[in-house]
Amino acid sequence: MKTQYHLHLSIVAIASCLSGCLRLDDNLFNANSNKIEKYELNNYKGEVDFTLDASYTIPSTLVNLFTINSKAVDETMGTKIYAVYIGDTTRIATDTVIMYCHGNKDHMDFYWPRAQLLANTSSKNRYGVLMLDYRGYGLSEGKPSESGLAVDVDAGLQWLKAKGLSGERLIMYGFSMGSIPATRLTAEPRSLKPSRLILEAPIASAEAMVQDASALALPGSFFTDLKTDNAALIKGVKQPFMWIHGTEDDFLNVRTQGEVVYKNYGGSPGNKEPHLIPGAGHSNVPVYFTFPKYLQAVGTFMRK
Amino acid sequence: MRRTLAASLVIITIASCAPTRFVKPLAKKQQAVNLSLGGALIKYSKLTIPMPFVTATYGYGIDSTLTGFGSLNLTSLLAGNAQVELGLTKQLLHQKGVWPGFSITPVANIIYRNKDASKLYPQVDINAFWEYNHKRNFFYLGVSNWFELAGKRAHDQQQEHRWIFSPMIGETFVRKKWDYNIELKIIAPNIANNSNVVGYKTPFGTHGAFGIYLGCTRKF
Numbered sequence: 263m264k265t266q267y268h269l270h271l272s273i274v275a276i277a278s279c280l281s282g283c284l285r286l287d288d289n290l291f292n293a294n295s296n297k298i299e300k301y302e303l304n305n306y307k308g309e310v311d312f313t314l315d316a317s318y319t320i321p322s323t324l325v326n327l328f329t330i331n332s333k334a335v336d337e338t339m340g341t342k343i344y345a346v347y348i349g350d351t352t353r354i355a356t357d358t359v360i361m362y363c364h365g366n367k368d369h370m371d372f373y374w375p376r377a378q379l380l381a382n383t384s385s386k387n388r389y390g391v392l393m394l395d396y397r398g399y400g401l402s403e404g405k406p407s408e409s410g411l412a413v414d415v416d417a418g419l420q421w422l423k424a425k426g427l428s429g430e431r432l433i434m435y436g437f438s439m440g441s442i443p444a445t446r447l448t449a450e451p452r453s454l455k456p457s458r459l460i461l462e463a464p465i466a467s468a469e470a471m472v473q474d475a476s477a478l479a480l481p482g483s484f485f486t487d488l489k490t491d492n493a494a495l496i497k498g499v500k501q502p503f504m505w506i507h508g509t510e511d512d513f514l515n516v517r518t519q520g521e522v523v524y525k526n527y528g529g530s531p532g533n534k535e536p537h538l539i540p541g542a543g544h545s546n547v548p549v550y551f552t553f554p555k556y557l558q559a560v561g562t563f564m565r566k
Numbered sequence: 567m568r569r570t571l572a573a574s575l576v577i578i579t580i581a582s583c584a585p586t587r588f589v590k591p592l593a594k595k596q597q598a599v600n601l602s603l604g605g606a607l608i609k610y611s612k613l614t615i616p617m618p619f620v621t622a623t624y625g626y627g628i629d630s631t632l633t634g635f636g637s638l639n640l641t642s643l644l645a646g647n648a649q650v651e652l653g654l655t656k657q658l659l660h661q662k663g664v665w666p667g668f669s670i671t672p673v674a675n676i677i678y679r680n681k682d683a684s685k686l687y688p689q690v691d692i693n694a695f696w697e698y699n700h701k702r703n704f705f706y707l708g709v710s711n712w713f714e715l716a717g718k719r720a721h722d723q724q725q726e727h728r729w730i731f732s733p734m735i736g737e738t739f740v741r742k743k744w745d746y747n748i749e750l751k752i753i754a755p756n757i758a759n760n761s762n763v764v765g766y767k768t769p770f771g772t773h774g775a776f777g778i779y780l781g782c783t784r785k786f
Contacts, residue, residue: 479716481683
């Protein structure tokens with residue numbers, strides 16, 4: 263009897279645990295699966311998507327780690343988030359800056375090689391790069407949320423604006439989940455209006471993700487309250503747009519996710535360019551692109 | 567962005583969140599209540615377990631070859647979706663020697679969240695079954711078929727998969743008041759599982775998912 267009771271209890275416990283996860287909203291965020299005590303950046307030895315050789319190293323004098331107070335409309339105090347600026351902060355008023363919106367995993371240390379790579383676009387440190395940890399990521403305070411993504415990125419843009427940056431010299435770059443704030447803030451600018459948008463492996467919408475997973479045309483709301491719909495938002499983007507996607511992306515399908523965003527772009531057809539990278543998956547596009555060609559493509563697009 | 571979204575396995579298993587309801591019809595005017603537990607295999611923490619979908623079913627023997635039933639998916643209910651099944655199991659052929667009995671089970675799967683989010687999925691299960699041990703047990707082989715009626719999916723894209731089939735194998739232990747059932751199912755083996763947000767735990771590599779279901783039935 264006691265064994266039977268324990269069995270029933272176990273079943274109920276497992277069912278309860280999983281039923282608590284039945285809404286997928288929190289599963290969008292995979293912050294801090296590898297926790298950090300402090301940011302290591304150049305010295306980070308944990309898991310990353312790819313590593314760079316010494317030629318891409320950023321001098322420590324150009325690595326600026328700081329905090330920003332990110333305040334949503336419904337917040338009274340704001341949330342302390344961490345950011346890193348690669349470049350000379352005294353020259354932001356005259357530099358071109360890439361706002362890099364990272365993906366859903368871990369923290370800035372995990373994405374450091376990607377930001378580092380972009381800081382080598384065209385030539386070493388020709389462009390500044392700002393990356394930040396959304397609330398709940400890395401050492402940033404708070405809890406991740408869909409609306410918090412754009413709020414936090416805009417807090418970064420406010421910081422850049424305060425340093426003298428104008429929208430004409432701002433390039434928005436979103437990778438994977440980072441495509442959510444990148445697309446939103448390009449289509450519906452808040453503090454600064456970006457002059458260009460680059461999306462790598464973007465999400466089309468929460469509903470498209472549900473349908474990819476189910477193979478059925480299910481309403482997204484069956485499983486998620488997320489409102490993400492880049493496929494609709496991109497219709498409002500008129501700035502030049504670059505789309506990069508691995509043809510073998512096994513997480514965000516190139517056809518049902520990225521291509522939908524690309525096709526819905528609201529600017530003139532001559533202002534958008536696709537880069538489909540044969541053989542590349544979700545996390546290794548720059549590797550399959552090869553770093554020099556990736557940087558050349560990004561650099562050419564930025565100067566167009 | 568890679569992550570095994572264990573919870574999102576719920577999604578695909580919506581098309582296979584329960585074993586076949588009745589393989590062999592109930593006796594005329596017989597009633598039965600069934601509780602089943604199981605679903606596609608998922609990685610949960612460091613364990614591989616079947617997704618614990620819980621469904622409750624009531625069945626009634628309309629005559630000796632036709633059983634009507636209704637089911638409620640209790641796990642979907644926890645997620646805020648009312649998922650019910652209404653169906654009939656009709657025995658088409660009786661077992662003769664080594665030749666199995668055959669039954670067909672048409673089902674209407676209705677999922678309702680709100681006025682803007684509801685779906686109907688027709689389902690047809692076909693089973694061949696062999697009774698043995700003086701009809702105390704039966705073994706069955708079958709295929710479950712779900713049909714997507716919508717031709718378009720999000721963003722006006724073509725709905726690629728209109729038919730999702732899942733071959734299954736099962737064993738039912740028949741007792742006087744209680745039946746016990748185990749079923750193994752290969753869910754959608756024709757659909758690649760490596761090009762979307764979900765990571766599946768399946769011995770079949772890049773296609774489909776693998777489901778395990780347990781059930782018990784109280785007959786009245």
